[in-house]
Amino acid sequence: GGPDDTVPDYPDEIRRCIDRLGLNDRVVMLGAIDPRDKWAMYDGARLYIQSSRTENFGLSVAEAMGRGCPVVVTEGVQSRSVVEAVQGGWVVPFDTDRLRATIEATAKASGESFEAARAQRMAGNPAQRFGTAEEFGDMCAYLCSAQAGFITGQNVVLDGGAYPGT
Numbered sequence: 187g188g189p190d191d192t193v194p195d196y197p198d199e200i201r202r203c204i205d206r207l208g209l210n211d212r213v214v215m216l217g218a219i220d221p222r223d224k225w226a227m228y229d230g231a232r233l234y235i236q237s238s239r240t241e242n243f244g245l246s247v248a249e250a251m252g253r254g255c256p257v258v259v260t261e262g263v264q265s266r267s268v269v270e271a272v273q274g275g276w277v278v279p280f281d282t283d284r285l286r287a288t289i290e291a292t293a294k295a296s297g298e299s300f301e302a303a304r305a306q307r308m309a310g311n312p313a314q315r316f317g318t319a320e321e322f323g324d325m326c327a328y329l330c331s332a333q334a335g336f337i338t339g340q341n342v343v344l345d346g347g348a349y350p351g352t
Contacts, residue, residue: 200237203323212330228253233329234275238263251275258326261345276329278322278344285316313346 197215204213219227224246228234234250235258247265250257257275259266266277293303308315325344328334 196237203320207323207327209327209330224249225253228255231255233258233326235326236260236263236265256329258329260322276325276344278317278325311346311348313348315346317344317346 200215204210204215216227228250231250232255234247234255236247237258238260247257247259247263248268251269251272251274257269258278259269259275260278269275269277289303289307290300292307293300296303298306322344329337
């Protein structure tokens with residue numbers, strides 16, 4: 187892992203969210219770690235969060251799930267389908283630059299306004315809206331809290347009811 191030069195302020199945004207939620211004593215942003223230490227890190231973690239908004243298949247997500255560590259990924263990463271298929275954690279969508287770009291492309295292709303295409307996309311979600319980064323952070327905060335200590339490796343689909351499965 188390492189910094190994403192395409193979104194240079196993202197780590198600071200995550201740190202501000204951790205601070206806002208009062209989780210500084212419970213959340214550690216490790217950055218790059220020595221490969222010899224990674225297995226012990228997964229084994230000792232209650233939760234692995236891949237906070238990338240977009241990413242090719244994240245090997246670290248598969249590694250964490252392989253060690254029995256539940257994961258949280260955003261809907262923009264390719265590993266989301268694996269997380270969903272094996273019920274290895276949580277996939278959380280929220281209003282992102284990727285979503286905006288998708289809606290812009292849809293609007294352009296259909297000849298409708300961005301606002302109309304966005305409204306139509308939201309109307310297709312049972313919650314009638316998109317999730318927010320704050321909601322993602324709140325779920326992560328809960329999953330890292332003592333109150334979630336009895337939760338084990340389940341899928342919590344944070345999508346406003348959009349996922350058609352059980």
